[in-house]
Amino acid sequence: MQRRSFIRIAGGGVVAAATLATASLTGCSADMPNAAIEAWQGPGADLAAAGDPRRWLLSYAILAPHSHNLQSWIVDLGTPGEITLSCDAKRLLPQTDPLSRQIMMSHGTFLEMLDLAARERGLRADITLFPEGAFGPDKIDARPVARIRLTPDAAVAKDPLFGQILRRRTARSVYDLNRPVPAVAWAAMADAVKPNTLRFGYAGLEQAPALAMQRNIAAEAWRIELTTPRTIMESFEVLRVGQAEVAQHRDGLTLLDPMVVTLNRLGLFDRSKAPAPDDYATTSQIRDFAAKLASTTGFLWMVTQTNDRVAQVNAGRAYARVQLAAMGQGLSMHPLSQALQEYPEQAKPYREIHSLVDATQPGQTVQMWARVGYASAVSPAPRRRLADFIRA
Numbered sequence: 001m002q003r004r005s006f007i008r009i010a011g012g013g014v015v016a017a018a019t020l021a022t023a024s025l026t027g028c029s030a031d032m033p034n035a036a037i038e039a040w041q042g043p044g045a046d047l048a049a050a051g052d053p054r055r056w057l058l059s060y061a062i063l064a065p066h067s068h069n070l071q072s073w074i075v076d077l078g079t080p081g082e083i084t085l086s087c088d089a090k091r092l093l094p095q096t097d098p099l100s101r102q103i104m105m106s107h108g109t110f111l112e113m114l115d116l117a118a119r120e121r122g123l124r125a126d127i128t129l130f131p132e133g134a135f136g137p138d139k140i141d142a143r144p145v146a147r148i149r150l151t152p153d154a155a156v157a158k159d160p161l162f163g164q165i166l167r168r169r170t171a172r173s174v175y176d177l178n179r180p181v182p183a184v185a186w187a188a189m190a191d192a193v194k195p196n197t198l199r200f201g202y203a204g205l206e207q208a209p210a211l212a213m214q215r216n217i218a219a220e221a222w223r224i225e226l227t228t229p230r231t232i233m234e235s236f237e238v239l240r241v242g243q244a245e246v247a248q249h250r251d252g253l254t255l256l257d258p259m260v261v262t263l264n265r266l267g268l269f270d271r272s273k274a275p276a277p278d279d280y281a282t283t284s285q286i287r288d289f290a291a292k293l294a295s296t297t298g299f300l301w302m303v304t305q306t307n308d309r310v311a312q313v314n315a316g317r318a319y320a321r322v323q324l325a326a327m328g329q330g331l332s333m334h335p336l337s338q339a340l341q342e343y344p345e346q347a348k349p350y351r352e353i354h355s356l357v358d359a360t361q362p363g364q365t366v367q368m369w370a371r372v373g374y375a376s377a378v379s380p381a382p383r384r385r386l387a388d389f390i391r392a
């Protein structure tokens with residue numbers, strides 16, 4: 001179906017948006033360059049044997065989920081026994097994430113992986129968020145996001161979620177509508193949130209009206225993102241099409257569909273301008289996304305009482321734990337950030353999802369909204385080399 005769509009639109013000359021919803025949706029592509037996903041083998045024996053455990057820990061931290069797979073993490077190892085985490089200001093999403101809220105969450109996911117790895121090594125990770133002061137609500141700056149002090153501590157408990165880190169994937173495929181998310185799996189996810197204080201909620205097949213409303217809001221938010229030129233262009237900028245681009249960048253949204261790769265090679269895949277709302281390229285993607293939503297048997301959400309930077313980072317930590325717990329239950333997960341984004345065109349879906357999950361008091365913020373279900377295995381997403389994240 002996907003392939004036929006591409007052939008039909010190739011003559012029309014516009015294929016760009018038709019590919020976007022499948023971006024990163026590489027299935028288990030044999031075309032994925034091995035080097036781009038080598039990080040998923042975990043740290044090698046050399047790092048395990050090294051006297052300084054920090055690179056071993058970081059090998060797990062860089063496997064954290066990050067919005068658009070931007071990997072905006074910079075670490076400083078200048079002080080022995082410490083890791084200082086900062087944000088790479090060149091790896092932001094000013095159009096779709098104008099307040100850098102998702103970027104901060106993506107630093108929380110990194111910290112959670114780091115903490116799980118530290119526990120595995122019998123280390124206590126004392127994490128001080130924003131040691132030189134937190135960023136304001138609109139902008140981030142060069143000050144560190146976190147300082148992590150590592151200390152051997154026999155009292156530190158290992159966490160079984162560590163065992164899911166190498167297996168974790170974001171799965172954007174159609175899910176199995178015949179397999180609802182069981183109560184025991186929801187309980188495992190809710191349990192994983194702790195010790196975070198955010199509110200975790202979910203709706204399964206038995207809440208049919210809520211499920212229908214969530215599908216509608218997500219679909220409309222997706223349509224808005226696809227048809228707002230500056231937001232779709234932001235995704236195009238981090239789209240990596242074909243083996244060469246994926247191997248070169250090892251970040252962003254991966255697209256390895258052979259037909260698109262061929263069109264790209266022939267110069268028929270135009271990423272320089274946004275397609276029109278009524279282009280087949282756009283409408284087919286709206287349809288595809290609706291099919292994914294229709295196959296979804298469960299949605300989850302995470303609500304914080306405030307929306308300061310600490311709350312955002314901690315929400316990222318909670319999301320990482322919930323996704324790992326879901327993996328442990330054999331489930332797949334796919335965040336639906338569009339309606340949570342703070343650009344003006346999304347104001348209506350933003351209001352609707354906040355209202356639906358009862359987060360309308362000042363400060364209350366839906367930090368994460370995701371679909372959950374059973375899906376076939378997908379390829380891991382690329383990661384840059386560990387050395388690329390280390391500044392000193």
Ligand SMILES: Cc1cc2nc3c(=O)[nH]c(=O)nc-3n(C[C@H](O)[C@H](O)[C@H](O)COP(=O)(O)O)c2cc1C
Nearest residue numbers: 065066067068069102105169170335336337338381
């Ligand atoms: C805060 C945050 C928001 C995200 N929002 C979306 C989203 O709206 N749609 C999506 O497909 N993936 C979303 N993701 C998943 C990332 O795209 C994904 O983590 C990244 O591509 C790397 O893939 P991986 O999770 O399989 O390692 C989000 C991740 C984070 C941490």
